[in-house]
Amino acid sequence: MDTLINAWSLANYLIVQGFGLVLAGAAAVVFLYIVLRKQHSLRNTVLLGLFFIGAMLFFWFPVGVPKNLAYPFGLTTYGPADGPTLPLKNVFQFFSHLGAFERVADIARDARDVPAATGRTESAVVNIDLTTKEVLAEIAPGVIVNYWTFDGTVPGPMLRVREGDTVHVTLHNDHTSLHMHSIDLHAVTGPGGGATVTDVMPGESKMVTFKALNPGLYIYHCAHPNVANHMAHGMYGLILIEPEEELPPVDRELYVVQGEFYTAGSRGTKGLQVVDAGKMLDGNPEYIVFNGKTGAISKENVVVQQGEKVRMYVGNGGVNLVSNFHLIGEIFDTVYPEAAIGSEPHKNVQSTIVPAGGATIVEFSADVPGTYVLVDHALARLDKGAWGTLQIVGESRPDIFEGIPSTYPSGH
Numbered sequence: 001m002d003t004l005i006n007a008w009s010l011a012n013y014l015i016v017q018g019f020g021l022v023l024a025g026a027a028a029v030v031f032l033y034i035v036l037r038k039q040h041s042l043r044n045t046v047l048l049g050l051f052f053i054g055a056m057l058f059f060w061f062p063v064g065v066p067k068n069l070a071y072p073f074g075l076t077t078y079g080p081a082d083g084p085t086l087p088l089k090n091v092f093q094f095f096s097h098l099g100a101f102e103r104v105a106d107i108a109r110d111a112r113d114v115p116a117a118t119g120r121t122e123s124a125v126v127n128i129d130l131t132t133k134e135v136l137a138e139i140a141p142g143v144i145v146n147y148w149t150f151d152g153t154v155p156g157p158m159l160r161v162r163e164g165d166t167v168h169v170t171l172h173n174d175h176t177s178l179h180m181h182s183i184d185l186h187a188v189t190g191p192g193g194g195a196t197v198t199d200v201m202p203g204e205s206k207m208v209t210f211k212a213l214n215p216g217l218y219i220y221h222c223a224h225p226n227v228a229n230h231m232a233h234g235m236y237g238l239i240l241i242e243p244e245e246e247l248p249p250v251d252r253e254l255y256v257v258q259g260e261f262y263t264a265g266s267r268g269t270k271g272l273q274v275v276d277a278g279k280m281l282d283g284n285p286e287y288i289v290f291n292g293k294t295g296a297i298s299k300e301n302v303v304v305q306q307g308e309k310v311r312m313y314v315g316n317g318g319v320n321l322v323s324n325f326h327l328i329g330e331i332f333d334t335v336y337p338e339a340a341i342g343s344e345p346h347k348n349v350q351s352t353i354v355p356a357g358g359a360t361i362v363e364f365s366a367d368v369p370g371t372y373v374l375v376d377h378a379l380a381r382l383d384k385g386a387w388g389t390l391q392i393v394g395e396s397r398p399d400i401f402e403g404i405p406s407t408y409p410s411g412h
């Protein structure tokens with residue numbers, strides 16, 4: 001990575017936005033002192049003093065008085081724990097440890113990376129190991145983000161157990177981490193979904209044991225305060241609790257998780273980006289992506305054979321937006337709304353809601369060959385990255401779809 005770009009990121013982050021304000025204030029005080037020493041006039045001293053105080057009130061108050069040297073300045077929050085601001089010492093620590101972070105060539109978890117069905121008819125004891133790791137990777141070409149991950153990808157690995165299983169989840173926090181992490185699995189019945197017993201320091205490990213009482217597809221995520229901030233760094237994934245009575249078999253399964261990223265630099269700004277907690281509180285992400293980065297799910301990799309029945313496990317890490325999941329040119333034959341396995345599934349659905357911190361299961365049959373685009377159908381989000389493609393290969397089916405393809409770039 002270009003050292004100059006990193007240096008500029010640091011300068012922009014700290015000097016321009018933070019210390020610039022302090023420097024301006026200090027320079028103004030020195031300037032006034034020099035002027036007043038030359039004036040020897042009480043009237044001018046009072047006037048200039050009032051002018052200075054007025055100017056400071058006018059410029060500084062809207063920005064906020066720096067509190068505990070935390071970034072962004074002047075952010076007041078009312079959550080149950082600390083807000084999402086970063087102490088400046090953490091920012092310095094981050095930049096001084098840049099060399100220690102692993103550079104991941106591809107942060108995206110492959111959409112095809114779905115664990116095989118347990119195939120069991122009896123419950124069992126299952127051991128799962130996860131490692132929280134803070135890494136650097138591209139969210140878009142040339143745009144570097146400090147991701148906090150489960151097992152080095154976003155989303156973390158999809159987990160799969162069976163209803164009635166006893167599950168031991170051991171959470172390791174990599175020694176290179178700067179922060180504590182934990183895990184809250186929405187499949188857990190118990191305090192914090194496991195988070196209250198898995199707060200781990202860098203280099204340490206802790207275990208939670210739970211009984212998988214309820215079948216379904218559940219989000220898991222880091223729940224160390226500030227929880228939203230940890231999730232906005234990429235700390236989420238899905239766990240499937242297979243029902244005792246198996247779901248109908250399909251030919252292919254896919255794993256997709258939507259998430260938002262709040263970078264301080266505006267969308268497309270190259271170089272290392274830090275999180276902007278103010279944008280996160282306002283719910284205005286610079287990037288909305290499937291599986292961790294723009295372009296992560298592509299038809300080059302996700303190839304479906306005509307005639308196959310496809311099931312997609314879809315989650316939403318949020319932290320603010322509800323996804324309106326849609327596959328352009330397909331109709332979901334079956335949807336388990338909110339991933340509620342056990343309820344009667346919906347039939348013939350176009351778009352389905354995936355709540356922040358929730359999931360859905362959709363199924364479709366691959367009938368007509370071509371490229372298909374999966375989207376969050378709040379379509380302005382496409383331009384923030386919320387789309388991917390898959391390909392159906394096979395013989396044309398003029399009985400279902402016929403026409404001459406346009407030579408213009410395809411819209412919706």
Ligand SMILES: [Cu+2]
Nearest residue numbers: 181222224230
């Ligand atoms: Cu965390």
